Amino acid sequence: MKQRARFSRTVVVGGAALALVLSLSGCGGGSDAADGDTIHVLVYGDAANKVEKELVATFNKTSEVKAVLDTIPGADYQAKLQTIINSKQAPDVFFNWGGGSIKPFVDAGLLLPLDPFIAEDPGLKEKFLPSVFNSAVVDGTSYGIPMRGTQPVLLFNNGKVLEKAGVEPPQTWDDLLAAVEALKADGVTPIALGGGDRWPTLMWFEYLYDRIAGPELFQKALDGDKDAWASPDSRKALGKIRELVDAGAFGTNYDSVKFTDQGSPTLLATGRAGFELMGSWAYSTQQDAHPEFARSDLGYSAFPSVEGGKGDRANLVGNTNNFYSVLKKTKHPQAVAEFLKLMYSDQFVKAQLSIGNLPTTTNTEGLLDTAASPEFAKFQYDMVKEAPAFQLSWDQAYPRSAATAMYQSLQQFFNGSMDEDAFIQAMQALPTS
């Protein structure tokens, strides 16, 4: 009896609280008290915020509607964005990676199509490199304006180590295998890999699939054609990965090494490894941690070609760019359009270049001399400009719900605990939309 009395009271109190919570959440997302004439710009919180602050200040000098910059620390960005985007706290404009990263928001009807903005100011489209601009086009409609910079993946090397082993940056797959043998004989790990982070491992898959099968195979798979993963080209790419791992190219303890805690960059910088396949940000990472090495011995080249492969050697993979997308419920679309125009201004390009980013606007080329490292900026810019295809990182192209399973299978195939068939099956099981 006593037990039951206590229980029924708890239920009453709990029920009242529940009703309270439900009624509160019921009015969320609805009418919003007018919070002045401001637009909120939400960005990934890191060192590049310096430039974004500058731009917001510039915008506020002339605009009636004031912009407010909100930042979320990097690691939490995606999760926090997804939590607030359909709530009262949703921003007007937000940072993203284009492609799959905004598709769920488009599907949920939250994003504003930007085509009307572009019709009014063609510069919003024409002032950006087309291969980059197009990766924020979803179902034929533009949903993002490029911001920050492009991040192609390059094969970095330690010039001193290569020289000592008599190795040149590889042009072909066979060159790469020969380089691996030579470096091993010289007693260094041929290729540094931060397998503990998993996404560095993904880069090897992206490039080998591109070189062997061309960019079409991945696009087909992404569009829902599961057979693409079981195709002969797919098996051939997996075979090459196996070949490289088995040749000892990455040593044996790559799964315990991370890029994010300076593990693999230090291997390269201290001459304990010859190569590292990494996004262009590796340059500024080295500049920061090992300035001497970045100045004198850090080399870079495009990913080698594979004999008989269908992919062009000039194809790139990586993060094509970051984008600003706009929420449909913004109350100041005109102000937002004005704000977005800053993304191709000279001021924006110069500011980005000065912190090592490489914007992909058509006026970038003329301003490359102002970059932190003009030579590296120029190399990258030419690559991006001439690339026939620029494949967005798989983990960004696929819907977020695929990421965990994708990382697991990548790691397991790479370290040999999963075979080809199991890997193909795992990739086929990923959700594509």
Next chain:
Amino acid sequence: MNRTPAIPKRSKGPEGSEGFEDRATVRWGGPGAVAVGRPGFLWAAPAALFFGLFAIVPLIMVAVLSFASWDGLSDPEFAGLANWKKLLDDPVMIKSLWLSVLLTVLGVAVQTPLSILLGVWAAGHQRNRAVLSAIYFVPMLLSIAAVSVLWRALLDPNLGVPAQATWLFGDGNLFGMQASAIGVLVFVSTWQFTPLHTLIYQGAARAVPPVLYQAAQIDGAGKVRQFFHITLPQLRNAIITSMILMVVGGLTTFDTVLILTQGGPGSDTTISAFYMYQKAFKSFDYGSASAIALLLVLVSTLISLIVVRLSGYDKMRSTMEGL
């Protein structure tokens, strides 16, 4: 309902009971000590409200969500048993439950003997004991995240300890194999949490009446014999308390896995709490994540019930009995 008669009956106690003046009864909180009456439900209302709001309501919501599919964007859709069916067919889920239990059992097995020995030692009167135990308790002051980051860096195969001690660590691929990755997780949580349990045992060991040891000494029992026949039995309730803490802590381990292994290699250290996080905040599949959460609640409840029942903790027997 029948509480109303219960209160006056209790408060009548002192007048009615004989020998109430007995000092011992008062000291041990016998019936005489509660002459002011027992607290009613209203006294607990503020706490109950908060508990309801922040524990019961979310639990109910999680239970509801586990029957829905929700990506955090659109409105949740009723999905029936789909999430549960998916979970039971999911090899990673089954593995994660097994891993959670394994990590918990390993944690208890490693930490309990260690902290009993250290706790009993720290309860003594040796020279330098205070200084040594003060140093020893330092890990307890650090946050789990900081400790994990620290060990992750120390265990880097090329730049950390393994590179200096290749005879012990081989190529240092600690995070690349399941057995060693689990080993690292157990080691790091032992390093961090043994001090806490040591503290519990230190307190309990100091509460053991010295007369027992004096009597044993007179009977000629040695140190080892005293430990097994006096100290250990007297620590019984402390052991249960500490073990329940370990079990609860073990089943909800999350931070160490997130920072040290990220559930890898593959899914080899993906314990349930981490899998739930992955489902919710990496895959944005809140339905499945809620089902995992609920499953974890059920398993934890079951395990702590078993611990309580097996240990006889529910009977609240005192070790002071017979004194």
